[in-house]
Amino acid sequence: MKDSMNVVITGVGGQGNVLAARLLAAVALRRGLEVTVGDVYGLTQRGGSVASHVRWSEDRPLPPLVPTGALDVLVAFEPLEALRIQTQCGNRGTAALVNASPVMPIGVQSGRFPYPNEEDLWSLLDSMTGGLWRIAGSVAAREMGNLQVLNTVMLGALCASGLLDFEAAAFEEAIERELPARFVALNLEAFERGRELCRPA
């Protein structure tokens, strides 16, 4: 087997990538793996590009960030951010799960430049990756009445994709262990919704 696994969970500040990364890392840690998480964020509280690098190996601590070209699995809460991370550290074999709903950068909102043509963006993502899942994560989260659970919905999709060797029960246990009690039921439901949104390759 590969001696390390490199996952990046990316999105826009406020979408909850840090928590999703902690849950995934908690699952890997329970497996007895050597896990490292590196959170990348800039100056702003909200609206900026953010990414959590979750890496593990059988036997030794890894650096916090995925080296150029070494990304195995990309989980993106936003399509433009998927492209950003894939360009930074992806390769032709990277598997990508991407939430379909864009979040407009401030420069787009103010009309200074356009958001990329979505057809171009998705076709480019497809040719840059070794497998692309387009996940209706925001739609599912909104149907649940809470856009805040997008991160757990996407974790559910990641679990169902079969890209990682982790059972649903391990994620559910992590949700129960790591989250404050009052958020557990909601996030378990979001996780189940996410699993329904994805089929294994």
Next chain:
Amino acid sequence: MNERDGNVMNVEAPERVLMLGNEAIARGALEGGIAYATGYPGNPSSEILETLFKTAEAHGVAVEWSVNEIVALEAAAAFAFAGKRAVVTMKQNGLNVAADFLTTVALDELPGGLLVVVCDDPGPLTSSNEQDSRHFARIAQVPLLEPSTSQEAKDMAAYGLDLSQRFGVPCLLRAVSRLSHGRGPVSPGPVPSPGSTPRFDTTRPMVGLPFLVTQNHARILRLRETVRAEFEASSWNELRGPHGASTLVVASGLSTVYGDEALRRLDLEDRVALLKLGTIWPLPAERILEALAPAETVLFLEEVDPFVEDAVKVIFAENAERVGPIRFLGKNDGFVAGPFGPGVGEMNTDTAQSALSRLFDRRPADTATLPPDLQDRARDLLVPRELSFCQGCPHRASFLAVKTALALDGRDGFLVGDIGCYGMAAGNTGFQQIKALHCMGSGMGNASGFSRLKAFGFDQPVVAVAGDSTFFHAGLPALANAVHQNADAVFIVLDNAVTAMTGFQINPATPAAISKDKRELRIEEAARGLGASAAVLDPVADVQAAVNAVLDAVRGGGVHVLVFRHGCATFFQKRVDRRKQPPARVDTALCLGDQCGCNRFCSRILGCPAILFDPATGVARIDEQVCTGCGLCVQVCPRGAIRLDRPEDESA
């Protein structure tokens, strides 16, 4: 941050938990028996004290955000003077502030333990320099530890406190952003119960009188050799890889894991030895000489400066008869270089790998890199997510007021500032108003000097800006100087109640209702006490009044302090009753869009994340989910097309 974060302090062995490097340092300080923790917030160091605040009471530890780093260090030292242990935390810029005390307390023989944690920000993610703080260990002649993992960060913090007390010397622990903000598994150890009652031994004064300095200096140089002897046997340093290898990598702290990964990716683990160093000052010279003995080529991995590289070359030169000729590769010869050149920016696996790739002429086997044509197509599509003040941020109103006032004044006036959220006013979100930005409080000192340029014919108005916390950190001496020198200066203090940039810490200006047991200090009272005139305004409630106040101040003489007081929108968002603070809305019948002549002022110029230009309808639109209802856009729309309506049904 998640609410579970506090729980990492409550775990017990043998449970292994993921901790931020900073959480691990906090845990290590607890296990090292601290009674006191101080610091000044600054990325990437802030989470250490944040973590300790959550458990302070449970473990009987006093924790405080001090007004600045030197006060934090002086306060922490008092505990060490009285036989207790204390930790003090700061970012790299902060160590400069604290350095005056550090270099003098280093000459004392401390009865207690004092750990100084400095978190450097290479390739700066959130800093105005990328200084390598390891140099301070050499300047002050104090021991320096540099961890490579969260586990080591915890263990070294506890060890550093113990070392400090055993040798009576302050100990430095240096982390870097990726370690501070990276999570890794940690096995916690026991937290000791509170020790003896503190007492200052008046027969052993801690005084740095000149005639005592030379003897104390000589003593700490002897002590350095005692500490070195301990480090020679320390397990923080480790020689890994094949015995007798002709190529050796020497790595400091976190660079160890970068080197380790690069060697594995290049399949060089059987050919290259790696000397992991965790005790960086004084360096374990004998351990290094043993590792150098079989080596023909030595490559250094460290962040930022060639600190270990230089020191190892001195050890090599002093022992030339024991080790053969060696080719040294590092930052001095430019062999180890990131995208910005040698000695610039972060170390990472890519940089380590690129140096080793060239040395051995091999590439990693597993990387199917993206072809250049795909990368080019991606770059064409990748629009940026620019930095922006948050929705409802009072700084937006403040800088709009300054911009407008300086334009009305018409003498090419400008703004000088410093670091904090408001530093983003050097960019689009603050209308590119700040023209000089350096360190805490620097704008106010600059303004004091600009005033004296008038004697040389300088006639541009200068306005200085600082935050509430910055005012108490470094603004007070600059203000005193300006008043004392009879300067003409305008100081705007952006008082948003908390230290927002670093995570909403409390500071002396924080209202007592939030800071609870702390006493609130009023910026305007301090300013008046120092002889300046001072006024308080809310720039969000009445932006025109703020414009007028700035204009009057720049046209008048003397030192004027304008306190722009409005709470941080992001901090107070959860406290706001949305029924009383409804979002703004655009009256589409009144908004003329591109026909207006306002050049889409609300969406394009104001740059609030809640305001969109809707190409479909050709008029502005407010995102109700995002809008905080601050009302700034209502005041600036020339058509009066934006309104804040109270909902008709309060019970809805």
